[in-house]
Amino acid sequence: FGSQFRDIEYQQQQQQQQQEQQQQQYQPQQPVRQQPVQQSTYRPLEILTTPAPQVPLRETYQPQEKPTYNNQQSLIYNTDYDEDLIAQIEQDNVYDQPTRPPTRTNSNNNRNRGSSSYVGQERDTPTAVTSNRGTHPPRTRPTLKPSGTIVSKAQEFVDIYRYPPTRPEPLYPQPTPDKTAAKCRKDVCLLPDCACGGKDIPGGLSVDEVPQMVLITFDDAISILNIDIFAELFNNKSRFNPNGCPLRATFYVSHEWTDYGMVQDLYADGHEMASHSVSHSFGEQFSQKKWTREIAGQREILAAYGGVKLSDVRGMRAPFLSVGGNKMYKMLYDSNFTYDSSLPVYENRPPSWPYTFDYKIFHDCMIPPCPTRSYPGVWQVPMVMWQDLNGGRCSMGDACSNPSESEGVTKMIMKNFERHYQTNRA
Template identity: 95%
Template sequence: QQQQQQQQEQQQQQYQPQPQQPVRQQPVQQSTYRPLEILTTPAPQVPLRETYQPQEKPTYNNQQSLIYNTDYDEDLIAQIEQDNVYDQPTRPPTRTNSNNNRNRGSSSYVGQERDTPTAVTSNRGTHPPRTRPTLKPSGTIVSKAQEFVDIYRYPPTRPEPLYPQPTPDKTAAKCRKDVCLLPDCACGGKDIPGDLPVETVPQIVLITFDDSVNDLNKQLYTDLFEKGRVNPNGCPITATFYVSHEWTDYSQVQNLYAEGHEMASHTVSHSFGEQFSQKKWTREIAGQREILAAYGGVKLSDVRGMRAPFLSVGGNKMYKMLYDSNFTYDSSLPVYENRPPSWPYTFDYKIFHDCMIPPCPTRSYPGVWQVPMVMWQDLNGGRCSMGDACSNPSESEGVTKMIMKNFERHYQTNRAPFGLFYHAAWFTQPHHKEGFIKFLDTINQMPDVWIVTNWQMLQWVRDPTPISRINSFQPFQCDYSDRPKRCNNPKVCNLWHKSGVRYMKTCQPCPDIYPWTGKSGIRSSRIDNEIEDSTA
């Protein structure tokens, strides 16, 4: 028994230290428990998030309680970002700095945008930092574009007829002078309008240039028209420019127009047009008229005429387009008969001359005029419809002599308008330019010679006025106050075209695309819209 008691005491002694283990474990349990208490205390810190609540209510309304009663959930935050890219005030600062430059959307910046209606618009496809800085500038650009692109404020018109006219687009009859009466109709030929005596008729001279206007010909136009040459009434001499689109500097177009010159259409693409449909002619001729108005500052109503590239006319389809599009005249038909030369005529009736470059019109298009290209003769007896197509002499004196010889055939007979029809490239030969300027200075000293535009000339034909009253003839005056000012600081539009970059200068707003047939980039274009409607 004693041995058993001793064994029990030994066992009890061995067991007594074991209760000390909970004492050692207690601190461990407390150390693991206390952090749990610390982790649970931030959970009710809702007031920290409620500080943003006044800003959130206007945007999310009833969603606020859902957002603030939950922990930060990445999926929920991503969904909120998707719903409104620009408005992110609920996101804590530590998270805004870690996602694609979102730190740009500071609270002060967002507060400024929220005052504007654009701040709450959904924009899922554009990165916010790229669009935010351009909100105000783009608004001003759009307003300017709307102001300038409204090209139909001055719609194209032809003079209203005073007398009955033949049915349009019907087979043209032979012209009768007792029926075809001014100012609406003219049969053409050698007879002077109004039956004026030849000595009372001013000799009108027409200077025209075809193709693009740019730096290559800028100096030429300066030398011709900015050296003090004036008409007998003191107004500067003027010319007509048949402008094609490609390579044209529209700031220079605006400058020429501001100085009184006439702008006319020479197509957009400068292509052969004998096979064009009427719709294609509309895109080319009327489309270029819109481009001149939108980017050159030219009033649409002042683009009255056209010339076909390469004198390749389109027959009835082209002239039907001119009639339907309210053009006043064409100047594309060469006339072989030149002794005496022909006066301008209308397409009310059949043309009186041979068709040199078919197809010519065979139907009636009342009110549409033709400024005939009376053919020249060079010093060798050859014929040419444009001055630069002649066999030109190799020295300046010969050039002056050839031009003067053709001028005198007009001046000494019926004084029909004398045309100086050129491309600017012809003047790159120094003796060509020198000979032409000698001729120009000679006729500019003559008291009965007037160097005017095609439309000014047609206004005289419609209302023949003798030399004695020509100084007060209103169309020959030079009040251009209704035209835009010179373009002294053009912008350069960097545009893509034909797999390359084109730089188009203009003082008007730049288009989004390089203007072309059917795609002019003009918001108020009726030509582009008609094409879209027809293909819809």
């Protein structure tokens, strides 16, 4: 009997284990079967239906940490692709910006002449602020500068110090200059591009075949002090050239005290306008850049204020005849001027003809420094010295010992004219 009872107990234990295993297998499905369907409603759904209190964006938005730049992936943030968040940030920045008056903007991007134009709305109307991630709109300053001198006043319209003057188109092709000028060779230096100068008549012409050219020039400013004299000289219809053309002069204009409205009138009448510098200063110590500002800069001012074409301003005369040597003539060559008329020539019987700086100058240097290098294509219209009634010489007529009466002045002028007309008519 003992063995039978053990078998019965063993069978009962196996049956209990099988029942427990079956209960464990069906245990996850029992709550679903036993729980009713109404109780499956989830409580968080009730929280979503009620609006939650909104926290200000300034408190919730935390800036990202600074990228390490170790790899490209570290530069990408999740907020860069969150369009709603970026729009809220930009809108919040716009609200924080106060209403400002319209800023002045310069429409002239290259600042060509120092002028500026201002565009904007009235002060009472709000400005339209563009979204730029919180940065304030940029401001621009006007380019006009306060002027305390005449040169800086001209610089407001003609900024010759920041922008070099433009060069007119060359009349003739110009070779490169030599470092040291040689003596002029008449068999090589031929017209119309080269001339040796001196007393010989160009082209081998006789005196009777050469017309006498009379140059009438005026230096310094054109103003109310001398415009009546110019009108009396040149508006007289009884005075004209042998070919019927009216009398015309060359004005070497300096900037100070010049009335450019009068310059326009004289230029319209056919007179030549040339450069006589901006500041009318002694220039023997000027650098080439300073000469460019003074001489080529005055050419720009004549074009800006006087309406003179740049290509028509072809010549210059140094103030006080104080030339600048190689620096000044290198400026003339680089700035494409045609001629200079600043060098006095002592030898006046017979007088000298104009010449070019292709070769060394043939006369003595009366007011140093004179050029020592070659500048092909640049002409010199020499200032042949005058002689007063006592035999004294001067570079200009007003520097001579002039007689006080008009008859003496006429006699001195005719004496110098006859010296040219009766010799080589230079």
